[in-house]
Amino acid sequence: MQQVINVQPPEIMPRKFKVYQHRQLDKIEALQRVPDDMRFEMKVVANVLPFRVNEYVFNELIDWENVPNDPIFQLTFPQKDMLDPSAYQRMADLMSAKHSTNDVFDLATQLREEMNPHPAGQMQMNVPHVDGIPLPGMQHKYRETVLFFPSQGQYCHSYCTFCFRWAQFVGKAMRFNSNDAELLHRYLASHKEISDLLVTGGDPMVMRTRKLAQYLEKLTEPEFEHVQTIRIGTKSLTFWPYRYLTDPDADQLLALLERLVNAGKHVSIMAHFNHHHEMRTDVCQEAIRRLRKTGVQIRCQAPLLRHINDDADAWATMWNQQVKLGMVPYYMFVERDTGAKRYFEVPLERTWEIFRDAYKQVSGIARTVRGPSMSAGPGKVEVQGVTEIAGEKVFALRFIQGRNPDWVQRPFFAKYNPDATWLHHLEPAFGEKKFFFEDEYAQMSQMD
Numbered sequence: 001m002q003q004v005i006n007v008q009p010p011e012i013m014p015r016k017f018k019v020y021q022h023r024q025l026d027k028i029e030a031l032q033r034v035p036d037d038m039r040f041e042m043k044v045v046a047n048v049l050p051f052r053v054n055e056y057v058f059n060e061l062i063d064w065e066n067v068p069n070d071p072i073f074q075l076t077f078p079q080k081d082m083l084d085p086s087a088y089q090r091m092a093d094l095m096s097a098k099h100s101t102n103d104v105f106d107l108a109t110q111l112r113e114e115m116n117p118h119p120a121g122q123m124q125m126n127v128p129h130v131d132g133i134p135l136p137g138m139q140h141k142y143r144e145t146v147l148f149f150p151s152q153g154q155y156c157h158s159y160c161t162f163c164f165r166w167a168q169f170v171g172k173a174m175r176f177n178s179n180d181a182e183l184l185h186r187y188l189a190s191h192k193e194i195s196d197l198l199v200t201g202g203d204p205m206v207m208r209t210r211k212l213a214q215y216l217e218k219l220t221e222p223e224f225e226h227v228q229t230i231r232i233g234t235k236s237l238t239f240w241p242y243r244y245l246t247d248p249d250a251d252q253l254l255a256l257l258e259r260l261v262n263a264g265k266h267v268s269i270m271a272h273f274n275h276h277h278e279m280r281t282d283v284c285q286e287a288i289r290r291l292r293k294t295g296v297q298i299r300c301q302a303p304l305l306r307h308i309n310d311d312a313d314a315w316a317t318m319w320n321q322q323v324k325l326g327m328v329p330y331y332m333f334v335e336r337d338t339g340a341k342r343y344f345e346v347p348l349e350r351t352w353e354i355f356r357d358a359y360k361q362v363s364g365i366a367r368t369v370r371g372p373s374m375s376a377g378p379g380k381v382e383v384q385g386v387t388e389i390a391g392e393k394v395f396a397l398r399f400i401q402g403r404n405p406d407w408v409q410r411p412f413f414a415k416y417n418p419d420a421t422w423l424h425h426l427e428p429a430f431g432e433k434k435f436f437f438e439d440e441y442a443q444m445s446q447m448d
C-alpha cells in the first residue's frame with residue numbers, strides 16, 4: 001500500500017549536533033578569523049556569563065563577513081562590554097596572572113552576584129504548593145497561566161548572551177522535585193482556574209519526546225479539561241530546527257503535538273526570534289512547515305536589544321517574515337534588569353519609538369504583537385508611549401498582565417525620564433506619591 005504520510009524532503013540532510021562551551025572556544029574553526037585579543041576578551045567574559053553554541057548556529061546563521069556586528073554573533077558570542085569595565089579588568093588580570101580553576105570560580109561567583117542574578121523576585125515569589133509541598137519547578141503568578149520548568153529541560157541548544165535566566169546556567173542548578181510530572185498533574189487537577197500551561201526552561205525542546213510525553217499526554221484526560229492551552233516556550237527553531245526534521249524522535253514529537261491538538265487542546269509553540277536572519281535557512285522554514293501541519297500555532301516573542309535588533313526595519317521585516325511563514329507575532333519585550341543588561345539596554349522611550357516605527361510599517365495581520373512590555377514584579381507593563389498631558393511630559397503605561405487581574409488595562413502615567421530603562425526608574429506623574437498598584441503589591445510581596 002502506498003504511504004501518504006509526510007516523507008522527509010530529500011534536501012534536508014541529518015546533521016550531527018555538536019556543541020561548544022567556554023573551554024572549547026579555541027576549537028571553533030570559524031572563530032579563528034577574529035583577532036587574538038578579541039578571542040581573549042571572549043574567554044574572559046565566558047568565565048562569568050554562560051556560553052554555549054552549536055555548530056549549526058555558527059556555520060549557518062552567522063555571516064562571518066559581518067562579525068562582530070552580525071546580530072547572531074552578538075546573540076551567541078560573549079563581548080567584552082557585557083561585563084562592567086572593573087569586573088572585566090579583574091577577571092582579565094586574574095587570567096593573565098598565575099591562577100587556579102578555583103580562583104576563577106570564586107571571582108566569577110562574586111562578579112555574578114553583582115549582576116542581579118534573580119530579577120523580579122522570580123525565585124522567591126510565585127512558587128506554588130500542592131498538599132504543603134513547594135513546587136520549585138513551577139511559577140504561578142497570573143491566575144490563568146502556570147509556568148512549568150521540567151527538570152530535564154533546564155538548558156538550551158545554544159545560549160543567548162542576554163538571557164534573563166542566565167544565572168541558572170552557571171551557578172547552582174535549580175532545585176527540583178524528582179516526581180515533578182506527578183506534582184504538575186496534581187497541581188493542575190486541583191486548580192480549575194488554570195486555563196494555560198506554559199512549559200518553559202531552559203528549553204523544553206531539548207528533552208526527548210518520550211519525556212515530554214510524560215508531562216503532556218495526561219492532560220488529554222477529562223480531569224484536565226480546564227487546561228485549554230498548552231504553550232511550549234522554545235528557541236529550537238533558531239538553534240536546532242533538526243529537532244523537528246531529522247532527530248531520531250522528531251516524528252514522534254510531531255505525532256505527540258498532533259495528538260494533543262486532536263484531543264482538543266490549543267497547542268502554541270512560543271518561538272523566540274530576535275532577528276529575521278534566524279528564519280532564513282531552509283531547515284528552519286521546513287521545521288515551521290512541519291510543525292504547522294500538526295495543527296499547532298506558532299507565536300513569536302523576543303526582547304529588544306542594543307547590538308542585536310534595536311532597529312525598526314529589522315523588526316518590521318521579522319514580523320512580516322513570521323506572518324509569511326504562518327506564525328503569529330505576539331510580544332516585544334524590554335530587556336530585563338539582569339546579567340549583561342548594561343550592554344543590551346535601550347531607553348524605554350527609544351524602545352517605544354522602535355516599536356512604533358516597526359508597527360506602523362506592517363498590516364493589521366502582524367499587529368497582533370504587543371509591547372514593548374516589561375515583565376516586572378507587579379506584572380507585564382506595556383509602554384504605550386510618550387505624550388504630554390496638561391503641560392507635563394509623561395509615559396503612558398498599562399498592565400497587560402497583573403498580579404491582581406483587576407490592574408489589567410488601566411492606563412497609568414509616569415514622569416517622563418529619558419534615561420529610564422526599567423519600571424523601577426519611573427516615578428508617578430502629576431505629583432502623585434505612588435502608582436495605583438504599589439500598596440497592594442507591597443502587601444502581596446510580604447505574604448509570599
Ligand SMILES: *Cc1c(COP(=O)(O)O)cnc(C)c1O
Binds near residue numbers: 145198375380
Ligand atoms: C508572560 C507571562 C505569562 C503569560 O502571559 P500572557 O499575557 O498570557 O502571555 C505567564 N506567567 C508569567 C510569569 C509571565 O511572565
